[in-house]
Amino acid sequence: MEIRRDVFQAIADPTRRAILNLVAIQAMTPGTIADNFDSSRQTISKHIKILTECELLDQQQNGREIYYYINPKKIKEVADFIEPFRQMWEERFNKLESIMKNYKPKK
């Protein structure tokens, strides 16, 4: 099982996570998804594109409309990976490092 690293970049973005949370409840058209955000439709459509490329979202033509829905298989696949756990520690340690680089002993 191989996962491109972009998947983790995809879920690292708060707007994209919000889209996933929305679409998880029910399949939606790009317009309906965009209505939930203050950002422009263009911006949201870029996010949707990234999520679709990572296969976190699937699309289905329904008449004239395209509906996006969540790909549970991919979500599960990503969740099985420890990359988000590693990133959490990486961020924590980066913070530690930068704090200590600026550390001035008291007294």
Add this chain to the structure above:
Amino acid sequence: MEKKTKISAQEGQQEILITREFDLPLELLFKAYAEAEIVEQWMGTKVLKLENKKSGSWQFETKDQNGNIIFSANGVIHDFVPEKRIVRTFEMDNVNFAPQLEFLEFEKLTDDKSKLTIQTIYKSVEHRDFQLKLPFAQGLNMAHNRLEEIVKQLK
């Protein structure tokens, strides 16, 4: 870019190994773990208690803007050897999750580089796997929705 933090979690084992090299002298790396006010800064939590000695104990707590406690954890310090080792337990309060045992080893690499190895041992393989998946679950910020169900069914 090389990943500075490495995680090793062998399938079927109940431990996680975290290693990280720091561009910091050993002394400063250890200080970041030993001094409460520094721990608060990089862990982003309040340190209520940190007794750095054998049989000492520690307690962390994080509140949201409204003063509700959103994270609270405690443990006992089993060993504390400055610039060398900390052995401690870690238990999150108000969650049904067994305590874990942590071995932290601090090493000097050069005068301005050091290394930290954390070995964490969990009650079972299932406990460990749950902990590994938690940041993903939290990242999705799922409150009673379908994503939560999907992730819950992960095995």
